[in-house]
Amino acid sequence: MPGGSGEKTEKATPKKRRDERKKGNVMMSQDVVAVATLFASYAALRFGLSLMVDAMTGFFRYCIGLVGSVSTDGASAIATELSSKSIMALAQSVAIPLIATVLAAVIATFAQTKLLVSFESLKPQFSRMNPLQGIKRLFSLKSIIESLKGVLKITILLVLIYRFVSGSLLVFSRYMSSDIGVALASMRDLGFKLILEVGVAFLVLSFFDYLYQWWEFERQLKMSKQEIKEEYKQTEGDPKIKGKIKEAQRKMAQSRMMQAVPGADVVIRNPTHFAVALRYKPGQDAAPVVVAKGQDELALRIVAVAEENGVSVIENRPLARALYASVEIGHLIPADQYGPVAEILVYVYKLNKRSFPQ
Template identity: 40%
Template sequence: MPENKTEKATPRKRQKAREKGQVAKSREIPCVMTLITGITVLYFYGSHMYQRFRGFSQYLFVNPSMEQLHLLPHLVLKEFAFMITPIMAGVLIVAIMANISQVGFLFSVEAISFDLSKIDPINGIKRLFSKQMVVEVFKSIAKIAIVGFVVFSIIKGEISNLITLMDREVGAIFKYLMVVSFKIIIYVAPIMVILAAIDYAFQKWEFERNLKMTREEVKEEFRQTEGDPLVKARIRSLQRQMAKQRMMKDVPKADVIIKNPTHLAVALRYVKEEMHAPKVIAKGAGIIAEKIEEIAKSHGIPVIQNKKLAQALYKMVEIGEEIPAVLYQAVAEVLAYIYRLRGEMNE
């Protein structure tokens, strides 16, 4: 992995990897779980299997016939299926659950689709000598060595009992083998579980490492998903311009413009039949304030200087909102003054 891949994978890249079937998964966990399940079911179900097999064998030998000889393969397969179904069912269920517990429900069409690169001999040779393959070989050797040592130690301790098996009945031999097998699993299982946990941690770490991205890749993905920042900035600029244009068109509808002497201007409109309180229909600072005042004067709209009220309206009220109750009295005094001026002018 290049050194410049320092950024964690984005959710989008993780989703794409999942769609391709690329997930952090250990093959050791299903193997361990199915092995433990199979031996456990066999231990508790073994005596029943033996009795069923014994009864089936006696039936064949006690009631021999040409018809039974002709049907023997069918009968054997049928009986064998009945005997191993509980074991296979338990192993299958546990194998599925072991995989689901690691990656959840996942079905990737792309992972099973035909790809010529998968059968390319050159790529095959590269994969054969890749670092991942070396790690897999090392894990397999370590697992075989550890498990083999445990199994050898147990069998070595049972040599004296193995010698006496020749003098025992078939049932006793079968039972003894089941006990020894279960004993082996008891000792091997914890070791296998630890190895599986280590392998899963390694697979998780390797997956995250391979999934890392460069800063350029993160920026490019952001542009693809969120849009180019320059384009978005341009769109926001156009939206602000359009909003200003609409706001300026509403200025002639105002009843009064309240400004402070320097750089703020707020346009108020009040229609008793339509509004509960006066509404801010335009506001601005600097050049926009000057433009509001210019439009207002050209349409004969009164412009009142009130520094505190202008600042309060500008900070507290957005365009299109009615003024808050705390400003009712101050605005009412201004509007009353304007209405008196209009009355005097009309007279």
């Protein structure tokens, strides 16, 4: 039913996000990575093409220089040298674009995943072998979006290539009567222009793809209210059980507090609402100590225990309320209440025919 506990309408909790991240499930747009590598390749070719051409030119000159100078006796040595030089020329030609594209891909990936390295996604998932699950993924919203993206990319690419070719036909016809160096330089510039146009178009697409991937990721992470409750139970414990534990702890604390009432010197009460039991032992206590306090029913119990054990009970409404509000059990009374409490203790000691300790 709409709005039911099984419907995933709530944002993912921080714990859910952490768990999914450990599994390698993070938001990432592959289009962003592809565009980053495309621009990195463009920059590498734009600024490193001359070095690549020089490397290949030097190798071809070396090969041409070998023509007619190879003897049967030195063929083996020359073949070895030719192999090493060809490998060196190839490495010099592809090193710059290769390094640039790899770095771009790594940076674009880690920038989106926040330096995540997870091997969970490499583990075999037998659920993916289920034909029903495969059909479901095939006709899912994500698959449809990915298909539309692919069609859009191909369409844009074909349109740009068509515009490039149709706009360059006149230029291509002039190459027949142009110097080969000038023709190659012109073709290089036109090629770079096409790559740049494709890169800008795909950059715009990658921006929207990033937004879509973020939306899809957040949608997949959403939780139902029941899942949030279950997670809370796992992390914080069942609220009912925690409530029972707190109730048991409260009763134990009250029991210990009631055991301290018989050892008090006086209980100050506000007839039925508040009761505070005080103890004062010279040499042990720097000031009177609150050993028990309570409100309403607990206050009546403190008074009853005090009367059963011969502890004096004095009624002083403002002092009882002030002590209850400002002093915790086991703490000394504040200095501004020394005077009123001392007067009560003197009265109690006289009543019990005891001398007030100095």
